[in-house]
Amino acid sequence: MTEHPRYPICRTCGVQYGAPREDCPxxxxxxxxxxxxxxxxxDLAELRAAGHRGRVEEEGENVVGVGADPPTAIGQRALLVRTPAGNVLWDAITLIDDGLVERVRELGGVDAIAVSHPHFYGSMVEWAEAFDAPVWIHSADKEWIARPSDRVRFWDGDVQPLLGGELTLVNAGVHFAGGQVLHWAGAEGGRGALFxxxxxxxxxxxxxxxxxxxxPNLIPERPRTIRRALRLIEPYSFEKVYGAWWNRVVAADGTTAITASADRYLRFALDDGPED
Ligand SMILES: [Zn+2]
Ligand SMILES: [Zn+2]
Incomplete structure (x- = not known):
């Protein structure tokens, strides 16, 4: 692949910056x-030389995991979501090399990229350039963009359709104000999936x-933020919930898993009864 200038990458979070700097915000x-x-x-050249290689494995029906072996930084894997309307790369990883690009191309390439939140920005602009694809980011997270690029497409509001409405981004807003999840109604034979x-x-x-x-610092999310997220995803149903790491997948009845998990969380978080 074409040689890129050595854009600096933070070793701890794995996010690539557009210019050298002292600190990682x-x-x-x-x-x-x-x-x-x-x-x-x-930087990418150093990670490749250190022996990080692409890992591409099926994670579900028409959902292919794209990660690095050994993993870099936070260790998340991205997902190539293969729909009749085109492919979305959900989340990003830090590594990208000729082998990975080739394998993703064989799977149909990437029509759009969407990244849940800043911890997983990785080398998203490199991926966008390799596949000539836009990167959909909620505007509430604009301040965290580490490598500004015309490829990044900011959106506002609660929901954003992708690929003609085949999929929908929802600004759940948990963890980060611009935090987004991706719903694919057509997954699992029409039963749906949530990324x-x-x-x-x-x-x-x-x-x-x-x-x-x-x-990493075990700070719980605010109950009101969780309640807002539940309201926003209420119209969507889904069988599977794909988390951020290999095999972290709710296999069945994902809609109930989310609502029951929120009920449990809020029961603990809001219990202000007499001391034990
Ligand atoms: Zn960092
Ligand atoms: Zn995170």
């Missing part, structure tokens, strides 16, 4: 953390999700 934010050895930078990143994170008991303002 995404890691300085209270939802993340600066690596314990201090701020460190790398949730860590806006609704699929937990170890994969029948459930949770809702955190910060995962």
């Amino acid at each position: 995404i890691c300085l934010d209270e939802r993340q953390y600066v690596g314990w050895s201090g701020q460190q930078w790398t 949730s990143g860590d806006i609704f994170t699929v937990v170890s008991d994969r029948r459930w999700v949770s809702f955190m303002y910060s995962y």
Whole structure:
């Protein structure tokens, strides 16, 4: 693939910046953390030379995981969502190389990219350039864009149709104000699927999700923010919920998993009864 200038990548969050800088605002934010050895930078050439390779594996019906092995930074995998109206790359990873681009091309390429929130921006602009695709980001997260680009398409409001309405972005707003989830009504033979990143994170008991303002620092999300998210996704039904890491998938009755998980969360968060 064409040689890119060495855009700096934060080693801790894996986000690529458009120019060299001292600090990483995404890691300085209270939802993340600066690596314990201090701020460190790398770039794509160094990651490739260190032996990171693409990992492409089916995660579900017409849903293919796209990640790195060994993983980089936060270790999330992206998902190529293959629909009759075209392919969406949901979330982004830091690594991109000729092999990965070739394999994704064989699967039909990428018509649009959408990233749940800033922790998963990775090298999204590199991916956008490789596939000549727009990157859909909610405007409430504009301040976190690390590598400005004409490829990034900001949207406002609660919902945004993609690929002629085949899929819908919903500004759930959990974890980040611009946090978005992706709904595909046509998934699973019409029963639907929700792609949730860590806006609704699929937990170890994969029948459930949770809702955190910060995962590494264990700061819970505000109840009112969760209630707003529930109102916004209420019109959508889905069988599966795809979280942000390999095999983190709610396999069945995803709609109920989200509402039951929110009920459980709010029961604990709002219990202000007498002390034990
Ligand atoms: Zn960072
Ligand atoms: Zn996150």
